[in-house]
Amino acid sequence: MKSYPQALTNPIFKLIGQIADEKQLSCYVIGGFVRDFFLKRPTPNDIDIVCIGSGIDLAKAVAEKLPGSPKVSIFKNFGTAMIKNASFELEFVGARKESYQRNSRKPAVEDGTLDDDQKRRDFTINALALSLNFKNFGCLLDPFDGLIDLDKQIIRTPLNPEETYSDDPLRMIRAIRFATQLNFKISDLSLAAIKQQSDRLKIISKERITEELNKIMMSERPSIGLALLHKTDLLRFILPELIALEGVEEVEGQLHKDNFWHTLEVVDNISAHTDNLWLKWVALLHDIGKAPTKRFDKKIGWTFHGHEYVGSKMVYKLFKRLRLPLNDKMKYVQKLVAMSSRPIVISEEFVTDAAVRRLVFDAGDDIDDLMILCEADITTKNTYKQKKYRGNFVKVRAKIQEVEERDRIRNFQPPISGELIMNTFSIGPSKKIGLIKEFIKDAILEGKIPNQYEAAFELMLEKGNELGLNVTQ
Ligand code: CTP
Numbered sequence: 001m002k003s004y005p006q007a008l009t010n011p012i013f014k015l016i017g018q019i020a021d022e023k024q025l026s027c028y029v030i031g032g033f034v035r036d037f038f039l040k041r042p043t044p045n046d047i048d049i050v051c052i053g054s055g056i057d058l059a060k061a062v063a064e065k066l067p068g069s070p071k072v073s074i075f076k077n078f079g080t081a082m083i084k085n086a087s088f089e090l091e092f093v094g095a096r097k098e099s100y101q102r103n104s105r106k107p108a109v110e111d112g113t114l115d116d117d118q119k120r121r122d123f124t125i126n127a128l129a130l131s132l133n134f135k136n137f138g139c140l141l142d143p144f145d146g147l148i149d150l151d152k153q154i155i156r157t158p159l160n161p162e163e164t165y166s167d168d169p170l171r172m173i174r175a176i177r178f179a180t181q182l183n184f185k186i187s188d189l190s191l192a193a194i195k196q197q198s199d200r201l202k203i204i205s206k207e208r209i210t211e212e213l214n215k216i217m218m219s220e221r222p223s224i225g226l227a228l229l230h231k232t233d234l235l236r237f238i239l240p241e242l243i244a245l246e247g248v249e250e251v252e253g254q255l256h257k258d259n260f261w262h263t264l265e266v267v268d269n270i271s272a273h274t275d276n277l278w279l280k281w282v283a284l285l286h287d288i289g290k291a292p293t294k295r296f297d298k299k300i301g302w303t304f305h306g307h308e309y310v311g312s313k314m315v316y317k318l319f320k321r322l323r324l325p326l327n328d329k330m331k332y333v334q335k336l337v338a339m340s341s342r343p344i345v346i347s348e349e350f351v352t353d354a355a356v357r358r359l360v361f362d363a364g365d366d367i368d369d370l371m372i373l374c375e376a377d378i379t380t381k382n383t384y385k386q387k388k389y390r391g392n393f394v395k396v397r398a399k400i401q402e403v404e405e406r407d408r409i410r411n412f413q414p415p416i417s418g419e420l421i422m423n424t425f426s427i428g429p430s431k432k433i434g435l436i437k438e439f440i441k442d443a444i445l446e447g448k449i450p451n452q453y454e455a456a457f458e459l460m461l462e463k464g465n466e467l468g469l470n471v472t473q
Helices: 011-022 032-038 055-065 114-119 146-152 161-167 170-182 188-203 206-217 222-231 259-271 277-285 307-321 328-338 342-348 353-376 383-407 418-425 431-445 453-466
Strands: 027-030 046-051 072-075 080-084 089-094 129-131 295-297 301-303
Touching (some): 027 114, 032 046, 046 055, 055 080, 055 089, 161 188, 170 188, 170 206, 170 222, 206 277, 222 259, 222 277, 259 277, 259 353, 277 328, 307 328, 342 383, 353 383, 353 431
Antiparallel strands (some): 027 046, 027 129
């Protein structure tokens, strides 16, 4: 049996092993920690410990020996116990014959051997265990050839896949998540089983699905997972709005691009530039309004008029359904989806200062993210067009910088306040104040006056006069 004590340099493992020895329990570290050690990835702080016996008793005994005797959180139904401190999160479980389901309401049965426990786990690469007992400290127990699968870069279930996925259908999306994060292949048998059982995803809570989906989105190439979700039919239960973008239609010899595959490319492109989950969501949803707005116009061909607006209006329902946050993160996604074509429209014409000022004013602090999105949106394979679009954005960026330096439009605060208007003309709150403020703002954005107090004050007097107001002081 091969031994890997070098995986267990953290003194916590020796301590757990010693206590398990005193209690005459066999005990192992298993799951993500072992997998990531062999993958030479940074090992996670949450560490799964399995013992042959009561995981809860072992956890209590370990906590007593730890400095400050940390609290043990016990989840009796699952037969698990957790110790958390600043540097790690230890989860203890007794080996079981039943499937390993964290959120199941089914009570756990704690009477399995290590082998029973391993075969009830999700994937062979997650079933690798290293012994913690003194007599075989660091020995690898790998009855399902997880190490070979790590080497072959394959996601495979320990049992036959129908059984493993039926035990916990969340594993179908977990398989895809691991394939995406690690750039592994899913075994053919697994893929077929997932497709065959895809509708069982319906019994899994939206929160758990979305947690996995976000891990896919946070990967380097989310398209791997999104394409697999589509291929296995799971996407139907998660984001049917995306599937509606698939396909190329032809009318009178005119084609439009396949907006599903285009979207996947945009998500990958943006992932090369950002770790911002919400900007990735913007990329995923930026064309979502194209399915409901698609029309064929005999004169201009395919159109998607107002798809940005329609798309941004779809975000709330979609976020709510997926239990994504309905807070400022959602507002950010709505705003950027709604604005997703603005820099493109500007770049297609002669780039005027006024148009750029309006763009910067409307985007505020999100202007940089919006530009990243637009550049990621270029997926044409036509090198001439690609060059042209990129060149256009270079111009827009230069103009943004120039306008920014000169006019300070970002987070623009009008130089004239409502209060000043009221005091100058001795009037109370009224519609005219709004009119004057809007007039000044427009004049600044249009470049008619500089973004300065004196010029804005002059304009206020002029506009006030026009509205029949008199200066009283
Ligand atoms: N597990 C399982 N079936 C599930 C969830 C988890 O069999 N539906 C098992 C796997 O052995 C997994 C371990 O429980 O390795 C811990 O689960 P979790 O912490 O969710 O995953 P990790 O493998 O630690 O990976 P990550 O931290 O990337 O989520």
